[in-house]
Amino acid sequence: MKKQTEQFNNFLQQQNFLKEPKNLYTPIDYMMQLGGKRIRPILCIMGNQLFESNEHPTLNAALAIEIFHNFTLVHDDIMDEAPIRRGQPTIQHKYGLNTAILSGDLMMIWAYQYLEKVGTQYLLDVFTLFNKTAAQVCDGQQWDMDFEERQDVTIPEYITMIEHKTAVLLAASLKMGAIIGNATKEEAEDLYKFGKNIGIAFQLQDDYLDAYANAEKFGKKVGGDIAQNKKTFLLLKALAKANPTQHTELQKLITTKPTNETEKIQAVLSIYNDLDIKEETRQQMKSYHDKALKALSNIQAPQEKKQPLLDIVDLLMGRDV
Amino acid sequence: MKKQTEQFNNFLQQQNFLKEPKNLYTPIDYMMQLGGKRIRPILCIMGNQLFESNEHPTLNAALAIEIFHNFTLVHDDIMDEAPIRRGQPTIQHKYGLNTAILSGDLMMIWAYQYLEKVGTQYLLDVFTLFNKTAAQVCDGQQWDMDFEERQDVTIPEYITMIEHKTAVLLAASLKMGAIIGNATKEEAEDLYKFGKNIGIAFQLQDDYLDAYANAEKFGKKVGGDIAQNKKTFLLLKALAKANPTQHTELQKLITTKPTNETEKIQAVLSIYNDLDIKEETRQQMKSYHDKALKALSNIQAPQEKKQPLLDIVDLLMGRDV
Numbered sequence: 001m002k003k004q005t006e007q008f009n010n011f012l013q014q015q016n017f018l019k020e021p022k023n024l025y026t027p028i029d030y031m032m033q034l035g036g037k038r039i040r041p042i043l044c045i046m047g048n049q050l051f052e053s054n055e056h057p058t059l060n061a062a063l064a065i066e067i068f069h070n071f072t073l074v075h076d077d078i079m080d081e082a083p084i085r086r087g088q089p090t091i092q093h094k095y096g097l098n099t100a101i102l103s104g105d106l107m108m109i110w111a112y113q114y115l116e117k118v119g120t121q122y123l124l125d126v127f128t129l130f131n132k133t134a135a136q137v138c139d140g141q142q143w144d145m146d147f148e149e150r151q152d153v154t155i156p157e158y159i160t161m162i163e164h165k166t167a168v169l170l171a172a173s174l175k176m177g178a179i180i181g182n183a184t185k186e187e188a189e190d191l192y193k194f195g196k197n198i199g200i201a202f203q204l205q206d207d208y209l210d211a212y213a214n215a216e217k218f219g220k221k222v223g224g225d226i227a228q229n230k231k232t233f234l235l236l237k238a239l240a241k242a243n244p245t246q247h248t249e250l251q252k253l254i255t256t257k258p259t260n261e262t263e264k265i266q267a268v269l270s271i272y273n274d275l276d277i278k279e280e281t282r283q284q285m286k287s288y289h290d291k292a293l294k295a296l297s298n299i300q301a302p303q304e305k306k307q308p309l310l311d312i313v314d315l316l317m318g319r320d321v
Numbered sequence: 322m323k324k325q326t327e328q329f330n331n332f333l334q335q336q337n338f339l340k341e342p343k344n345l346y347t348p349i350d351y352m353m354q355l356g357g358k359r360i361r362p363i364l365c366i367m368g369n370q371l372f373e374s375n376e377h378p379t380l381n382a383a384l385a386i387e388i389f390h391n392f393t394l395v396h397d398d399i400m401d402e403a404p405i406r407r408g409q410p411t412i413q414h415k416y417g418l419n420t421a422i423l424s425g426d427l428m429m430i431w432a433y434q435y436l437e438k439v440g441t442q443y444l445l446d447v448f449t450l451f452n453k454t455a456a457q458v459c460d461g462q463q464w465d466m467d468f469e470e471r472q473d474v475t476i477p478e479y480i481t482m483i484e485h486k487t488a489v490l491l492a493a494s495l496k497m498g499a500i501i502g503n504a505t506k507e508e509a510e511d512l513y514k515f516g517k518n519i520g521i522a523f524q525l526q527d528d529y530l531d532a533y534a535n536a537e538k539f540g541k542k543v544g545g546d547i548a549q550n551k552k553t554f555l556l557l558k559a560l561a562k563a564n565p566t567q568h569t570e571l572q573k574l575i576t577t578k579p580t581n582e583t584e585k586i587q588a589v590l591s592i593y594n595d596l597d598i599k600e601e602t603r604q605q606m607k608s609y610h611d612k613a614l615k616a617l618s619n620i621q622a623p624q625e626k627k628q629p630l631l632d633i634v635d636l637l638m639g640r641d642v
Contacts, residue, residue: 024463075426079419098400098466101422105396106459108429113452120445124437127448131434138427142345145419 001311004045008038011059012066027095027103028110031070034086039316040173041066046308047177047191050301054180057118061126061176064114068130069169071107072137074100079145108134118180125179133172140165147231155236159200167199190298194309197292202316204285207232211269212278223265229254233284234277235268241275289317322632325366329359332380333387348416348424349431352391355407360637361494362387367629368498368512371622375501378439382447382497385435389451390490392428393458395421400466429455439501446500454493461486468552476557480521488520495630511619515630518613523637525606528553532590533599544586550575554605555598556589562596610638 017029041062048058076082077090078100084090092100111130118126143161147153174195178188210225211234225232235254242250250271258264272278292313296306338350362383369379397403398411399421405411413421432451439447464482468474495516499509531546532555546553556575563571571592579585593599613634617627 021460021463021467023467024460075422078422101396101399102459102463102466105426105429106456108426109452109455109459112433112448113456116445116449116452120441123444123448124441127433127444128437131430131437134430135427135434138423138430139342139345142342142423145423146342146344 001042001046001308001315004042004049004308005038007045007055007059008041008062008066011063015063023095023099024103024106027091027099028107030094031074031091031103031107032067034088036070036086038066039312040069040169042312043170043173043195044177046312047174047195048181049177050191050299050305050309051178051181051183051187054119054182057122057180058177060114060117061180062173064111064130065169065173065176067107067114068111068134071104071111072141074104074107076141078104079141118176122180126176129172129175129179133168136164136168140168153231153236155233155240158231158233158236162203163196163200166203167196170199170202171195187299190295193295194292197288197295198313198316201285201288201292204233204281204288205317207234208278208281208285210234211272223262223269226265226268227261234272234281237280237284238268238272238275238277241277241280242271246271246274285317289313322363322367322629322636325363325370325629326359328366328376328380329362329383329387332384336384344416344420345424345427348412348420349428351415352395352412352424352428353388355409357391357407359387360633361390361490363633364491364494364516365498367633368495368516369502370498371512371620371626371630372499372502372504372508375440375503378443378501379498381435381438382501383494385432385451386490386494386497388428388435389432389455392425392432393462395425395428397462399425400462439497443501447497450493450496450500454489457485457489461489474552474557476554476561479552479554479557483524484517484521487524488517491520491523492516508620511616514616515613518609518616519634519637522606522609522613525554525602525609526638528555529599529602529606531555532593544590547586547589548582555593555602558601558605559589559593559596559598562598562601563592567592567595606638610634 012032017025017032019025041059044062044065045058048054073085074091077085078092078097082090083093088094090100091103095103115123115127115130140161140163143157144165147158147161171192172195175188175192178191183191207225210232211223213222221227224230226235229235235250238250239247250268253264253268253271296309299306333353336353338346338353340346362380365383365386366379369375394406395412398406399413399418403411404414409415411421412424416424436444436448436451461482461484464478465486468479468482492513493516496509496513499512504512528546531553532544534543542548547556550556556571559571560568571589574585574589574592617630620627
């Protein structure tokens, strides 16, 4: 993973994001320099190296994905009214709403400009996959916003939402690398399934850690989702499993303003406990994790070539569970 | 023009914009049904028919451009806080800010999805042109916003702004049609120049009509730009030509709140009169108009094939000047 991270970071540093008009490009440069784990471009490079390594086109595709991902963060931060991203002010907070909208738009266009360089023989496949994925990410964001207003969200709907909002972009990152590596259609599709299922498992883990993490290692407040009545897998599963008394209590907890937030979190966790939600969630995570590994095992490639992908799964899924 | 309009409208009506999640797609359908003159897709079709007619790929490219153009309107309306578009509520007014941002984003992605269908042999050229143009449109919008805050905008800067914000998309519409019609590089470039110069002339005419139109035919209030201190070609030219006394008076008029708006408009128009701004603007328009016709005349094609393009120029440039 270190090698792919270096490859990507070197390529990123060679790019010039500071053009004219500077009021438009400075925020883009700011956003791209904020860092982050660069998981998606690393997956793209790994997806390529699993097959025939084709460095330059892959780096361009990887950067397209990373810029697109950062564009979604810029616009999501507006929609969520988020003041902070990666410990720094968000673009709309630092530069204003209009700049955040327009520089986000330009980032998306810029992502497409990097796709120009994937090679004509791969362009249509990569472009089609990128478009489909980008549209799905928007659908996922809309569902996420819709769910905030709805009281009847089902678990399959929730899984569809996280699949679109998060998992498909991880999957597409891998698959784009595979396409540029001349993988067969089946291999590329298996790698996509691997990424999609890891993505879903990762998002479920995020829900899990909010309730059950070691606060110090987790890096954010335990119970934040509960305090905000966020419709996580845990809450939806609890509502689905609850007996009428538990259901009434849970509904009351998530619809009335608590006098004491810590007590509210404890009360919800206690219901989760009674309903074995911790174990339910672990099983669900494991099921997607297993599906992912199964898909990867379908690909005929030497184990040492698969190792970086298994390492990144361990990294993503090993967060204090 | 009637034929090309029908071709495009028929194709547009075959599309289905109403998908799930409906909170995201309903606003897109609303926007695409609001109408407008469909100038850009019509230019794309005409650009194609000037060379080898290739209907289906051209219609897809034409729709990509029209969706992209409508995306820019959705996001521009947020930035301008505009309540009304084509006589109807704007998306952010009708559906809220977040929906306007996200449905705009999805419209851009959707535009790219239509580009998938231009044919593999044309894809890279069309895609590259589309990307470059889309980025320029964003640059133009940023300059336009920047100019509102600046008091030292020059005429070349202003021309660059309208070229990016408006003219290049008209030019690219024509050129995309030409590429799909197997035009030579030179022919496609001449058609691009034709469109770009018509676009600049058209935008200058817009400035001109604000001051000198027959109010009834123009359909909006004469002097609106003057009332808003908009940095039009007329104002910038007047500031550039003014003697010190006129300059001081003009500066005072555009920086202090008037007690009587009609009197302010009259005072500015009176300075324009003294400086012969009407004729200066007509000459500038004519110069770009001539450049456009010159570029078109460089293309070897039968006159009857060029006629639709000349007709649309007459329509665009014949507005009561």
